Amino acid sequence: DFQGKCLLFTEGMWQNENMTMGKQRFIVEEWGPESSCRFITFVGIVSLILSDVQAWRTFFSLCKGHDDSLFHAFLNLLLCLLVVFVVFVAGTISSVGFSAWCDSVTENGVMPSSCEDLQDTDLELGVDSNSFYDQFTIAQFGLWSAWLCWLGLTVLAFLKVYHNHRQQELLDSLVQEKELLLGHPLQRSSCNRNAMI
Incomplete structure (x- = not known):
């Protein structure tokens, strides 16, 4: 528990507590932005x-045999693209911010201890810094896993839009062929164009 303080992008340095004992203490110069x-x-x-809502929609569509229109499939694709982007930004902030903290606490690798080893050391920051490494590693894993899942959902949403678009083109083509075979003028296609506008 960091008591409302953010570990990401936190800057600090090690200083000797007193000259005779040579004991070092980590001093935070600036906490990261909350x-x-x-x-x-x-x-x-x-x-x-959103993933729960998406799972419910998919389950509903499969059970009821309901198929999305091209417009709804396109909206779903836009939502997936937005979530992929936002989760990517969050994952990047988490990874870069935690790397900045680890560089600060290990003095860019000069310290004999690694960032993982220092999670068991009392840094005397006035906060509970035990297992910070494990917690942020789990958070990063979760964010990047979520990003991969949403990337997969985005690909599936794109394929759904593509399939619906191709199906719509096929239906329009079949209607035109039927009208040509029956000798009717292509009035229906002009009505369809007006309806789409």
């Missing part, structure tokens, strides 16, 4: 809710 941690938390929660 908005980074809040954004990542918000994106994780919204992504979870």
Whole structure:
């Protein structure tokens, strides 16, 4: 628990506590922006809710045999693209921000301990910094896994739009062929164009 402080992008340095004992203490120069941690938390929660809604819609469509129109499939594609982008941004903020913290706490690798080893060290920051490495590793894994899942959903949504578009073209083509074979003028296609506008 960091008591409302954000570990991402936090800057600090090691200083000797006193000259005789040579004991070092980590001093935080500037805590990271709270908005980074809040954004990542918000994106994780919204992504979870949207994935539940998406699963329900898919289950409903499969059980009821309901098929989306081209317009609804396109809206679904836009939503998936938006979520993929936002989750990618959150994953990048998490990875880059945590890397900046680890570079700060290990002094860019100069310290003999790694960032993972330092999670068991009391950094005396006035916050509970135990297992920070494990927690942020799990958070990064979750964000990047969510990104991959939403990327897969986006590909499926694109294929659905493509399939619906091709199906609509096929239906229009079959109607035109039928009218040509029956000798009727192509009045229906002009009505369809007016209806689409």
